[in-house]
Amino acid sequence: MNIFIASATLFFIFTYLWLKKRRNYWNIRGFPSAELIFPFGSLKGIGTEKSLCIGLDEFYKKFKGKGPAVGLFYFVKPMLMPIDPKLIKNILITNFDCFQDRLIYYNKEDDPISAHLLALEANKKNVIKFFYNTFKHNLEYRERNNIVRKDFLQILLDLKKSASLTVSEMAAESFIFFLGGFETSSSLSVFAIYELALNVEIQENLRNELKVEIEKNDGKLTYDLLFQLKFLDMVMNETLRKYPPAFIITRNSTKDFKIPETEMVIPANTDININVLSIHRDPEYYPEPEKFDPERFTSENIRNRKPFTFIPFGDGPRKCIGGRFGMLQAKLGIVKLILNFEFLPCGQTTIPMKFSPPALFLSPADRMWLRVRRL
Numbered sequence: 001m002n003i004f005i006a007s008a009t010l011f012f013i014f015t016y017l018w019l020k021k022r023r024n025y026w027n028i029r030g031f032p033s034a035e036l037i038f039p040f041g042s043l044k045g046i047g048t049e050k051s052l053c054i055g056l057d058e059f060y061k062k063f064k065g066k067g068p069a070v071g072l073f074y075f076v077k078p079m080l081m082p083i084d085p086k087l088i089k090n091i092l093i094t095n096f097d098c099f100q101d102r103l104i105y106y107n108k109e110d111d112p113i114s115a116h117l118l119a120l121e122a123n124k125k126n127v128i129k130f131f132y133n134t135f136k137h138n139l140e141y142r143e144r145n146n147i148v149r150k151d152f153l154q155i156l157l158d159l160k161k162s163a164s165l166t167v168s169e170m171a172a173e174s175f176i177f178f179l180g181g182f183e184t185s186s187s188l189s190v191f192a193i194y195e196l197a198l199n200v201e202i203q204e205n206l207r208n209e210l211k212v213e214i215e216k217n218d219g220k221l222t223y224d225l226l227f228q229l230k231f232l233d234m235v236m237n238e239t240l241r242k243y244p245p246a247f248i249i250t251r252n253s254t255k256d257f258k259i260p261e262t263e264m265v266i267p268a269n270t271d272i273n274i275n276v277l278s279i280h281r282d283p284e285y286y287p288e289p290e291k292f293d294p295e296r297f298t299s300e301n302i303r304n305r306k307p308f309t310f311i312p313f314g315d316g317p318r319k320c321i322g323g324r325f326g327m328l329q330a331k332l333g334i335v336k337l338i339l340n341f342e343f344l345p346c347g348q349t350t351i352p353m354k355f356s357p358p359a360l361f362l363s364p365a366d367r368m369w370l371r372v373r374r375l
Helices: 002-023 052-063 085-094 118-144 152-162 167-198 200-216 230-242 276-280 299-304 323-340
Strands: 069-074 077-082 248-252 271-275 341-344 371-374
Touching: 052 069, 052 077, 052 248, 052 271, 052 276, 077 085, 085 248, 085 271, 118 152, 118 167, 152 167, 167 200, 167 230, 167 323, 167 341, 200 230, 200 323, 200 341, 230 276, 230 323, 271 276, 323 341
Parallel strands: 077 271
Antiparallel strands: 069 077, 248 271, 341 371
16 A cells, blocks of 8 residues: 555656646747646647637737747647748748658558548548549549540549559549548638628629629630639638638648747657638738738739738648649639629628637538528
8 A cells, every 4th residue: 555655656746747847848948838737738628619720829819929939738749839921931841841741640551541531530431432432433444445634633644654653542642632622612612602791792893793704705604714803813812811721731840940040949740730820810911800801812912911921721842732623613613603692691690700619621610591692
């Protein structure tokens, strides 16, 4: 009994001293830091009471101006949230070789597709089987019939000839493209319609542009025209600013990195979380950030904007490959909807927008209720 009491006492003393040292992990390295509250770290209530993006945004606002980044704790594991756009540029582009890894580990040799199925874990095997079989069938059909098209599948077929890609690896790349595009287009479309319903004048201006430009194009909505519609592009970019689908960009440092113009060093194997939502809603870069204002994305305003303050799809070598595909789908859907329907708020519309706490991608906490009138 005495041995048990002594062992327990030593254990608690050791744990207390270790936690005391851990709490100072970031401070002794010169970084401002949020408090570590055992066992939750800095993130108590995040994912249950409030969404991750909102929780991190609170830290962003609290620590902005106190350093280029703020130290946080995921349970007792240290993590870092960059605040300065210059540091974000270092991480994503300038010193990319120091931050190549993402936070999620997977064995790409054994299971390349399931590396990207975190949100679908319950039906993981069925999803993998369906996607793999569908991809393989289309791949074999193309090869068997010598079909050549200008699309993503053809790019993979060409890579197969020049590089030793397996069918599983090709299917995994295709899945990343599909998932990135699907999540982008679905959330972007929902939030765009929501904001257009709340801003009827902007909705009407967009409808007028669509009618005029399509009429000029012999009444045809083509791929080229879709990317020439300037006001539509401004509306979609403003939606991405307020509601970036992938609101967190994750990286992991592969080696020690000294932040330029400081004495601060990011240790190797440090988890990095860039909160895109905080950057996009920072009043220093976007006055009245809660206001939906497509004019922020005129050519002149884009030129004058501080670099790396608009990163809805990330940037650099690991930029989201499904972003453009998702934008294309969302634009096409918005054009069809705005030309045929008028959207207005109703008594059940959630104002302001609230986000779902456990969602991996930015999504509404409640159903999207709007009044719809056919034109």
